[in-house]
Amino acid sequence: xxxxxxxxxxxxxxxxxxxxxxxxxxxMSAVGHPITFNTLLAVADRLDSQQTxxxxxEYAQGWADFLAVHPEFEGEGTHGNRCLAFQLLNLYExxxxxxxxxxxxxxxxxxxxxxxxxxxxxxxxxxVQLIKxxxxxxxxxxxxxxxxxxxxxxxxxxxxLQSLTPEQIRQELRSAEQQRIQAANTKPELxxxxxVLVDSDRFKRNEVIPLTKENFMLLERGDMRVxxxxxxxxxxxxxxxxxxxxxFSGQSFSFTL
Numbered sequence: 001x002x003x004x005x006x007x008x009x010x011x012x013x014x015x016x017x018x019x020x021x022x023x024x025x026x027x028m029s030a031v032g033h034p035i036t037f038n039t040l041l042a043v044a045d046r047l048d049s050q051q052t053x054x055x056x057x058e059y060a061q062g063w064a065d066f067l068a069v070h071p072e073f074e075g076e077g078t079h080g081n082r083c084l085a086f087q088l089l090n091l092y093e094x095x096x097x098x099x100x101x102x103x104x105x106x107x108x109x110x111x112x113x114x115x116x117x118x119x120x121x122x123x124x125x126x127x128v129q130l131i132k133x134x135x136x137x138x139x140x141x142x143x144x145x146x147x148x149x150x151x152x153x154x155x156x157x158x159x160x161l162q163s164l165t166p167e168q169i170r171q172e173l174r175s176a177e178q179q180r181i182q183a184a185n186t187k188p189e190l191x192x193x194x195x196v197l198v199d200s201d202r203f204k205r206n207e208v209i210p211l212t213k214e215n216f217m218l219l220e221r222g223d224m225r226v227x228x229x230x231x232x233x234x235x236x237x238x239x240x241x242x243x244x245x246x247x248f249s250g251q252s253f254s255f256t257l
Contacts, residue, residue, distance in 0.1 A: 011040045017059035017086045017095070018044055026053060049083050059086060062095030069097055073104065075114030084110060187232035190239065198222040213240050 004012075004024060011027070012019040023044075028035075031043045047053045055063075063082055067074045073081050088103045088110060089095060104111045113121075123145055130148040131140050134155065140148060164172070194211045196203045198220040209215050216224070216239060228236055237243070 005035075007035065007037050007040055010037050011044050014041060015044055015048070015086070016092075017056050018048060018053055019056060020054045023047075023053045045083070049080060059095045062097065063100065066097045066100040070101070070104065072113045072117035073111050075116055077115045077118075078112050081111050185232075187235065188230065190227075190231045190235040194219075194223070194227070196223060197226060211239070216240065 008024065008027065026047060027040060027044050030047060031039050044053070063085065066085075085100050085103055086095070089099060093099055127145055127148060130145075130152050131137075133152060134140050134148070140151065143151065161169070190211065192211055193208050194215075196205055196207045196209060196219070199205050200218060200220045200223075202218040203209055203215075216227070216236075219227075
């Protein structure tokens, strides 16, 4: 076994959880020149963060025990926690659950919780807020977050409606009816191709054709009717280059079958 250099010994004094002979060759082969304490330390930290190096059993067990009690510090987004926690231990401080808890509880909160835990905490805080807003009634405790959101939306909307004047309510009803009519009249966008439904002199059933003015006029009436009903007169007029005209009563009319 190759004898350690004094410089590498100093690195292990600074990073005692890496103090295993199995790590010597990994660190020395990865370091460039010049070989100094700082370059060796940087390499050791890099390999440690990549989880390439072995860990002294006492530290590995202490960290595993800590995660067993605090699983929020493990998982997505927590990659650097172990290395950082080891580095923040006081020199010669045993790597115990209590020591890691003290680090996690520092004012700066150096350890990162997982994204899953953060989301769960945010959802729980929202649950508490919604239940409180709904009056802290026991019946809400068993509801899911989505159900609480719906309940809160209903209560909020009812309170808003109760604050409206009769005229404001009539305006809301008119607006809702206009939106309903507009939604009913909204047509999907006219496609660039069409699968023929009915045999014609020019096209066979199930044939896919470019939807052009010329091809449209060669379709059977059944295909034309489906296109008109599905995509509306306005888009068919545009396809055919037809400009809707207006009769003496003010009603517009366009391409019809």
